[in-house]
Structures are given as structure tokens and as C-alpha cells.
Amino acid sequence: MSGTAPTPRRRAIRGRLLDFLPEGGYRLRADHLLLVEDGRITQIGPAAALLPTVPPGTPVDAHGDRLLLPGLIDAHLHFPQSQVIASPARDLLDWLERHTFPAERAFADPAHAARMARFFLAELLRQGTTTAVVYGSVHAASIDALMAEARARGLRLLAGKVMMDRGPEGLRDTVEEGVRESAELIARWHGVDRLGYLISPRFALTSSEAQLAAAGELLAAHPSCWLQTHLAESPGEIEAVRARFPWARHYSEVYDRFGLLGPRTLLGHCVHLGEEERARLAETGSVAVLCPTSNLFLGSGLVDLGALADPRRPVRLALGTDVGGGSSWSMLRTAATLCDVARLVGRDWSPIDAFRLMTIDNAAALGLADRIGRLEPGFEADLVVLDPAATPAMAHRLERAHGLEDELAVLLHLGDDRAVRRVYVLGEPVAGADLSVHR
Ligand code: GUN
Numbered sequence: 001m002s003g004t005a006p007t008p009r010r011r012a013i014r015g016r017l018l019d020f021l022p023e024g025g026y027r028l029r030a031d032h033l034l035l036v037e038d039g040r041i042t043q044i045g046p047a048a049a050l051l052p053t054v055p056p057g058t059p060v061d062a063h064g065d066r067l068l069l070p071g072l073i074d075a076h077l078h079f080p081q082s083q084v085i086a087s088p089a090r091d092l093l094d095w096l097e098r099h100t101f102p103a104e105r106a107f108a109d110p111a112h113a114a115r116m117a118r119f120f121l122a123e124l125l126r127q128g129t130t131t132a133v134v135y136g137s138v139h140a141a142s143i144d145a146l147m148a149e150a151r152a153r154g155l156r157l158l159a160g161k162v163m164m165d166r167g168p169e170g171l172r173d174t175v176e177e178g179v180r181e182s183a184e185l186i187a188r189w190h191g192v193d194r195l196g197y198l199i200s201p202r203f204a205l206t207s208s209e210a211q212l213a214a215a216g217e218l219l220a221a222h223p224s225c226w227l228q229t230h231l232a233e234s235p236g237e238i239e240a241v242r243a244r245f246p247w248a249r250h251y252s253e254v255y256d257r258f259g260l261l262g263p264r265t266l267l268g269h270c271v272h273l274g275e276e277e278r279a280r281l282a283e284t285g286s287v288a289v290l291c292p293t294s295n296l297f298l299g300s301g302l303v304d305l306g307a308l309a310d311p312r313r314p315v316r317l318a319l320g321t322d323v324g325g326g327s328s329w330s331m332l333r334t335a336a337t338l339c340d341v342a343r344l345v346g347r348d349w350s351p352i353d354a355f356r357l358m359t360i361d362n363a364a365a366l367g368l369a370d371r372i373g374r375l376e377p378g379f380e381a382d383l384v385v386l387d388p389a390a391t392p393a394m395a396h397r398l399e400r401a402h403g404l405e406d407e408l409a410v411l412l413h414l415g416d417d418r419a420v421r422r423v424y425v426l427g428e429p430v431a432g433a434d435l436s437v438h439r
């Protein structure tokens with residue numbers, strides 16, 4: 001008879017721990033040790049005290065003075081656009097027609113989707129992103145390929161096929177297909193291991209009213225799923241929405257009418273909202289997912305962070321790269337750009353606020369703040385090790401750094417994938433500057 005439990009898979013990770021607290025503020029713990037057992041953090045303490053208690057044979061990864069944080073979370077990007085990034089266009093609608101829709105047509109082929117999925121997830125990990133919120137193409141096969149690859153890598157990933165019955169030739173579903181394929185994907189992937197499904201009507205311009213209504217019904221029928229779409233990104237888009245939905249007082253009302261707003265709803269961009277819309281997003285608990293590099297690259301506009309975050313009725317916020325409208329895979333570059341944009345609209349968004357957004361706030365926006373985004377016993381051990389002195393210019397600048405905020409500013413504004421030294425998924429090293437990941 002075997003009464004003994006199997007030995008857990010263990011690893012101890014030593015470094016300078018940084019994370020952010022739900023009630024506000026941060027926690028910086030120098031020379032601490034974090035013990036991982038079977039993918040979860042089980043103990044955290046000063047290295048000197050905890051190290052002697054670690055079971056013999058446990059590997060210990062020592063990261064010195066580098067910062068060990070929860071893995072970064074990217075709350076908005078597009079799987080079929082990894083080869084669209086850096087394709088200049090006049091504006092959003094021109095970019096969609098000229099670059100994006102042609103690239104997405106290729107995802108009808110499962111072999112292409114599988115090859116792209118391997119690159120996509122390896123690249124996210126290389127950038128220190130351990131959880132992502134992802135749009136597929138209109139083809140269910142794109143999500144099958146992505147979910148299968150994410151599952152094989154043990155990743156926490158949320159994704160959904162786009163519904164677009166008013167899309168361009170060769171890239172459309174029907175109301176019935178959109179519902180059936182989304183429901184089949186939910187049955188196949190939602191809640192399997194660490195995977196989750198997002199019902200994903202692409203945006204108001206590519207769906208009929210019947211499809212928007214069907215998406216709302218699907219969300220009501222699957223309340224543990226999420227819903228993602230795009231809202232008020234560019235002036236040309238908003239003009240077209242006004243013409244297509246003349247009964248709506250504003251863009252947000254189009255989604256509101258069909259039951260698409262709520263606490264599980266992630267609305268990409270939200271650049272051009274009126275006060276009535278912001279108030280309605282706040283009231284429904286909907287999340288505005290900011291994509292600042294995309295808004296600059298496509299010339300969409302400057303998001304007014306301060307107006308969204310107004311403490312009298314704060315809209316829940318998240319941050320995403322929006323690859324491939326966004327111009328960087330790096331959440332560090334994306335958050336740095338958010339700080340730049342905030343200054344342009346006369347707001348202050350500190351490096352500490354920026355790191356908070358990439359970790360605990362993005363986790364909270366997904367309703368996952370009880371399992372990712374913090375360094376806490378019980379949490380999943382998705383981690384990133386960042387080196388604030390990764391390049392000669394960073395090391396040089398650090399000689400005159402004053403405190404944590406300054407150090408984080410260096411990481412944000414001078415850092416990128418070169419600063420990502422090690423990435424752990426469920427406590428296992430999977431990527432980073434020292435490890436190869438593309439396969
Ligand atoms: N609006 C509708 N589709 C898209 C997309 O693929 N990217 C961006 N940035 N905006 C969109």
C-alpha cells in the first residue's frame with residue numbers, strides 16, 4: 001500500500017521581489033526566496049531564513065539584485081497579426097483593408113495557424129508576457145491551433161474567434177455559424193487547464209445587429225466566459241458607426257443595446273468617449289483596455305486616462321499591446337508609451353502606476369486577481385525576472401537612479417525584451433534572454 005503523497009515538483013527562486021497590493025501601494029522585498037511546488041507559490045520569506053528549510057535536491061535559481069515580478073499580462077492583441085505589425089497605413093480602416101484582412105484570410109489553413117501559434121506564444125513568453133487576451137481570426141481553426149499550443153505550454157490564456165458576418169469577402173461568418181462555432185470552441189476549450197474563452201464580435205462595423213444580439217445571448221448563456229470587442233478607436237470608425245447605427249446616441253450604446261456591456265467585457269481602445277459613455281462603462285463595470293502604441297501607430301488619437309480614471313466614477317482599466325496595430329510586442333514599451341501619452345494630455349501616470357497596470361490591475365480586469373498578478377502563497381507561479389541594467393545605456397543611467405520609481409522608469413523607457421532575463425510558467429523556466437524559446 002502506498003500511503004505517501006507523490007513528491008511535488010519544486011523550485012526555489014531567489015531575487016528582489018516586487019509586486020503590488022490590492023489596497024494600493026507596492027511591496028519590495030530584497031533577497032527573498034520564493035518556493036514553488038507543483039506550479040504554485042507555497043512559501044515566501046527572507047532568503048537567509050527560508051533557504052535552510054528548502055527540501056534537499058530542490059533547484060535554487062538565484063537572480064541577485066534583479067527584480068522578480070509576477071509575469072506580465074497583455075490584455076489585448078491579435079493572434080493572426082504577428083506578420084502585420086509594422087505595416088503603416090493612413091488610419092485604422094485603411095490598415096484593416098490593406099494589411100490585416102488579407103493576412104487573416106490565411107488562418108483558414110490549420111497548418112498555417114499551427115505554425116503561427118508556435119511563434120506567437122514563444123514571442124509573448126520571450127517578452128515576459130505569461131497571460132494574454134487574444135483575438136483569433138474568423139476561423140475556428142485559428143483558436144483550435146492557439147489553444148492547443150497554449151495548453152501544451154501550460155499557459156494561462158484567454159482567446160476567442162472573431163465573429164464578423166459583415167466582414168469583407170472571404171472573411172465572414174454568418175450569425176448561425178458565429179454562434180455555433182463559438183459555442184463549440186467554448187465546449188472544447190473554456191476552463192480546460194488554464195484556458196478561457198472570450199466571445200469576440202470584432203467591432204460594430206463588422207457585425208449585423210442580429211450578430212451583436214447573438215453575441216449578447218451567448219454571453220448570457222455562458223456567464224463564466226468573457227466578451228471582447230473594440231470601442232471608439234478612430235475618428236473614421238466612429239463616423240461609420242454613426243452612419244450604420246443612426247438610432248444610437250453614441251458608439252457605446254450600440255453594444256449596450258445588445259447586452260454586451262458588463263464586468264466580463266473588455267473594450268479595446270476607448271480613445272474617443274464622451275462623458276455619458278464613460279459613466280455607462282463605469283456603471284456596468286466594463287473594462288477599457290488601453291492600447292497606446294496602436295493609437296499612435298495608426299494615428300487614432302490620445303486616450304484621456306485621467307477622464308477614464310476619474311475617481312468620482314472610475315472606469316476599470318487594463319493595458320494591451322494590440323499587436324499588430326500596436327507597434328511593439330513588449331508590455332514594457334507599451335506601458336512606457338502610456339506614460340508618454342498621459343503627459344501629452346496633461347495627466348501624471350507614474351512608472352509605479354504602469355507596472356501596477358501590467359500585473360495586478362490587468363489580472364483584476366480579467367477577474368483573475370485571486371490567482372495571477374501577485375507574489376503570494378497560493379498564487380500561480382508565472383514570473384518574470386527583469387534586469388534594470390540590461391544594456392550599457394540602462395546600466396549607465398542607473399548610476400544616477402534614485403529609488404524604485406526611477407529604476408522602474410529606466411526599465412520602462414529604455415527596456416524591452418533585452419531586460420527580460422528569465423520567464424517562468426508554473427515555476428518552470430521557459431524563456432528569457434538566457435534561454436532560447438522559439439521552436
Ligand atoms: N477594430 C476592428 N478590428 C481591429 C483590429 O484588428 N485592430 C484594431 N486595432 N482595431 C480593430
Ligand code: ZN
Nearest residue numbers: 078230268322
Ligand atoms: Zn485590437
